[in-house]
Amino acid sequence: MEVTTAQTAAASGLWHNNSVLVQITGLSPLLALTTTATTALGLGLATALVTVSACITCSLLRAWLPEQWRLVYYLAIVAFFTTVIGLILEMSFYPLHRQLGIYLPLICANGAILLRMETFSRHHRLLPSLQDALATALGFLWLIVLLGALRELTAYGTVFAHLDLLKPGRVDQYAEPGSASFRFSVLQPGALIILGLLVAGLNLLNRRRSATKTVAAANLVRIKRVRVTGRP
Amino acid sequence: MNRNSMPGKPVKAIKSVRLHGGIRPPPFKTRSLRSVIMATPVPEHLIIPLIQYGGQIAAPAVAVGDKVLKGQALTRIDLEGICPIHAPTSGTIEAIEPLPVADEFTTYQPCVVLRSDGEDCWTALDALPDWDTSPPEDLISRIHRAGVIGLGGAGFPLAKKLHSLQGRKLETLIINAVECEPYISCDQALVRARTADLVSGIQILRYITGATRTVIAIGNNKTDAIDALRQHLPRTEIRLVTVPPDYPAGSEKQLIQRIVRRQLPRDALPADIGALVVNAGTAYAVFRAIVLGQPLVSRITTLCGETLATPKNFEALIGTPVFFLLELCGVDYQRLSHLLCGGSIMGHTVTDLNVPLDKTTNCLIAGSEQEFPTLPEPMECIRCGYCASACPVSLQPQLLYRHIRAGALEQAEQSGVQDCIECGACNWVCPSHIPLLQYYRYAKYELESLAARRLQSQQWQQRFELHQYRMARKHKSKPQQKPDDRIAGADAAIPQFDRNQARIEIAAAVERARARRENLIASSAQAINSHEPLTAVRKTKIENPHQ
Amino acid sequence: MLWVIAACIPAIITATWFFGYGMLLNILQCGFWAALLETIVARLRRQVWNGLLRDNSALVSAILLGISLPPGSVWWLVLLGMVFALLVAKHAFGGLGHNPFNPAMCGYVMLLLSFPLQMTAWHIPMAEIRYDPLFSPLQFESLTTSIALAFPFLAPGPVADFRAVADGLVMATPLIEQKLAGNSAVFAALDSGNSLFSRSSGTGWELINLGFLLGGLLLLFRKIISWHIPVSVIAAVAVMSILFYSDKSMNVVGSTYLHLFGSATMIGAFFIATDPVSAATTPVGKIVYGLLIGGVIYWIRVWGSYLDAVAFAVLVGNFCAPLIDQLTLPRIYGHYRRTGPWK
Secondary structure, eight states, X not given: OOOOSHHHHHHIIIIITOTTTTTOOOHHHHHHHOSSHHHHHHXXXXXXXXXXXXXXXXXXXXXXXXXXXXXXXXXHXXXXXXXXXXXXXXXXXXXXXXXXXXXXXXXXXXXXXXXXXXXXGGGSOXXXXXXXXXXXXXHHHHHHHHHHHHHHHHHHSOSSTTGGGGSOBOGGGOOOOOOOSSGGGGSHHHXXXXXXXXXXXXXXXXXHHOOOOXXXXXXXXXOOOBOOSSOO | OOOOOOTTOOOOOEEOOOOOOOBOOOOOOTTTTSSOOEEOOOOSEXXXXXXXXXXXXXXBOOOTTOEEOBTOBXXXXXXXXXXXXXXXXXXXXXXXXXXXXXXXXXXEEXXXXXEEOXXXXXXXXXOOSOGGGSOHHHHHHHHHHTXXXXXXXXXXXXXXXXHTTTTOOOSEEEEEEOOOXXXXXXXXXXXXXXXXXXXXXXXXXXXXXXXXXXXXXXXXXXXXXXXXXXXXXXXXXXXXXXXXXXXXXXXXXXXXXXXXXXXXXXXXXXXXXXXXXXXXXXXXXXXXXXXXXXXXXXXXXXXXXXXXXXXXXXXXXXXXXXXXXXXXXXXXXXXXXXXXXXXXXXXXXXXXXXXXXXXXXXXXEEEETTTSOBOOOOOOOOOOOHHHHHOXXXXXXXXXXXXXXXXXXXXHHHTTGGGOOXXXXXXXXXXXXXXXXXXXXXXXXXXXXXXXXXXHHHHHHHHXXXXXXXXXHHHHHSOOOOHHHHHHHHHHHOSSOOHHHHHHHHHHHHHHHHHXXXXXXXXXXXXXXXXXXXXXXXXXXXXXXXX | OHHHHHHHHHHHHHHHHHXXXXXXXXXXXXXXXXXXXXXXXXXXXXXXOOXXXXXXXXXXXXXXXXXXXXXXXXXXXXXXXXXXXXXXXXXXXXXXXXXXXXHHHHHHHHHHHHOHHHHHOOOOOHHHHSOOTTOOTTSHHHHHHHXXXXXXXXXXXXXXXXXXXXXXXXXXXXXXXXXXXXXXHHHHHHHTTOOTTOXXXXXXXXXXXXXXXXXXXXXXXXXXXXXXXXXXXXXXXXXXXXXXXXXXXXSOOOOHHHHHHSSSHHHIIIIXXXXXXXXXXXXXXXXXXXXXXXXXXXXXXXXXXXXXXXHHHHHHHHHHHHHHHHHTOOOOTTOSSOOXXXX
């Protein structure tokens, strides 16, 4: 998959090779933290920042990355940026940081980021890598926010109810979400099922758009079957 | 089935008493058993198929226009493993040509067409009433020359089966008169009507094999046949064993397990575990072949089905057209919708009424639409497991079906699809009317072609590697040239372009090509005319590409 | 499938006799939604619509869900459960024969996880609210109450919510009530000369379970189901409860009798775990599957946070069924050992 222009890179990252919808990577934060649109947005932004900075770094350092130990270096790069972002969040966005909990450090184990570094940034110059990383990050972001919004909507009937979590501020401003009216979509199985429905919707759209029409099987010859064991 | 055992290889025993599965379909045998066995009149034309067990074609020993007598061999008798075929009546050979036969797809196979002269005159017969004085090898060769094959269904040559003992001692000789499939009643009719002859045929087989134990197995609902045997058996050492009328109790594997209480390992022959199963009809044919010297020219076959006015068992000549037999029973062509060859579970439909009766046709069912109604569309499998409890070889048909539907043939193979004996019990019990057996046949066929493709690609690779090796060797043995010299020489070779010279060279090249082509055509024509296998031509081509 | 429905009838009649029209109303509702949803699905999947009559499987799912829901459940709860059971758990996986999980139990678990309050609010049997031996829950008043509970918009006035009374008092099954602990209410009623069917005798749940047992035996007798799964489920529950029961213990573990007849074990063993599509199918596999379900039932009941665990246990069993099948393939004729990918 050779991305040449910014447009195709964007289309690929946002739609055709969306890291969630198509590649189904990075599921653990996706399922755990999309209970509300706000936390989803927070995590999505953090992941996006890490993705872009890690991919740029990887692209810049590509001449010095040893072939055999590259995965270790990837992890080190991602962990570095994750730590930086975690520290920033802890300093200025403490409520959000507390909400994200363990899943913030876990960004460094996100398969989608490692995959981009391994398959793209390692082989490309700065600009294409930046394009690709941005597309991937935005693709992850819109999907995680959509999933969060859907889950929040079905569970609590609101969208972006606690947006003030994203404002830099003090600890006591945060209010816990109330008890869900439809608790199922707060739970992980519900998240998986909603994600499954989204993937199904994507497949449906793609199939509608694709021009190839399969020949209808209506004119297949029906073969008559016979019971050969006497009366049943 | 896997029959790739090494001769004389010792086989580990699988002791198992309990038989698994089986079904009990309604027998539908009473109508055809009302009358005695009737000999058919000789039809005007007889069509004798030359196809043999395993798809081999017997080489004809007669030519069109020859006059033959009843019992005269139509094919060469000296070929190892191929049973000869004999003229069912006296008359003239009218043609040797492909005609439809009663196989699974009613294909065209080479047949001898014999026009009867109405005399029905036997050739000189070599009868041997005191068989117990001649050596068993002589008897086996007589059986071979008489063209006796297994009359139960598959048609495996009996002489070959007896040879599979290879001098080993036989523990149990099993005469199979179980006949568990619905509709078929020819063995029952034979046992109750020709008991004495049958018993003497069994005695001959016992003498040949030297079996320590001889058993005749029969379904316990065939009371008349059992009574007839009870009258004849006490004077002999043959034991009578009655088996429940389950299907497929008469299948070779199931019968062996029931009687010797051991299962037949999948890579072994029955002889490897000291057992041999011979059909009752075959034993009777042995009696005729040895004691009377008559080759196998007729067999007992059941004609039944709703559209026949008088279903009965016929002693019919091999090669009698099916329509001739049907008309003898008063067939109602208006109602005839399915003609089945074989029993109602394992039999196959025949689409041409001109097909002849061959040695393995044990039953012909002329069924009506009411008798064999069209099945509804198959529904989804709900894994009820009825098939698994019916399977006589303990497969899990519902899992196999799932694998095959998913295209996971390898997994189906691992779960044992190759061990399916194709008895059709699963089809019979399936409440969703799924054609399970057809799925397994498909899977087996696909696996077979997959294996063939794999083998072929292996051979290709091997050939390529050999080629590589030869090239490398050739290159090594060549004296090395200095690269600089070669380039200089090449430059010198094309100094300037000469039109005339070029024309002469082109003409010479065209001539060479033409000669080569003609040579090739001539050699292949010669090869075809001299009936050489085509591979010989290909071989020369490959070996001398620049001749 | 019709036999399965027929086998449910004794238990349904008993339940109605003791607890009023609620469960009947549930089943009718479930059946209606099932018919509607199946029609929609057939349309969506471009199949020929044969309704419920083609295989009745949706009807069986509807009846099982209807029995499991608290009597007189509100309509949207029932609809949601059926939507999840039929659309997500069954047709999203390819329809009948392709669903890896039991649809009715998927719907039930989804509802239990989402609406714990509504799903545990079993309306107290009327006979126990009014300690009046002559009062019958089959009276017209009871029917109107049930309808009003199920369809609040039909009720003329505010519905008297029994939940306030019932919450914490009555559960789906008397498993933790200890009322039946250790001894049988049926025998107690017989000993004291009470009528078994008098609604104040306290024999309600026991008789319902006996009804399921009767229906299950009918299914066994008709060879609709094989003995392996029910026997092994019941055996596992019985053995676990015998091993762990102690009347001196402070924990609520319950006696063997309570586990078998004071809970949902019977319907689970005979009607839910035996659903052939999602169960294991090899002979040994069925026993392993049943033991697993029985063990998990007891495990969750006693050491878990849910009161009754048949639905969860059956789903756990469904998860393991394909693996169990592959590991327990029987020895094929003529093979020296068992076959399978791991052999």
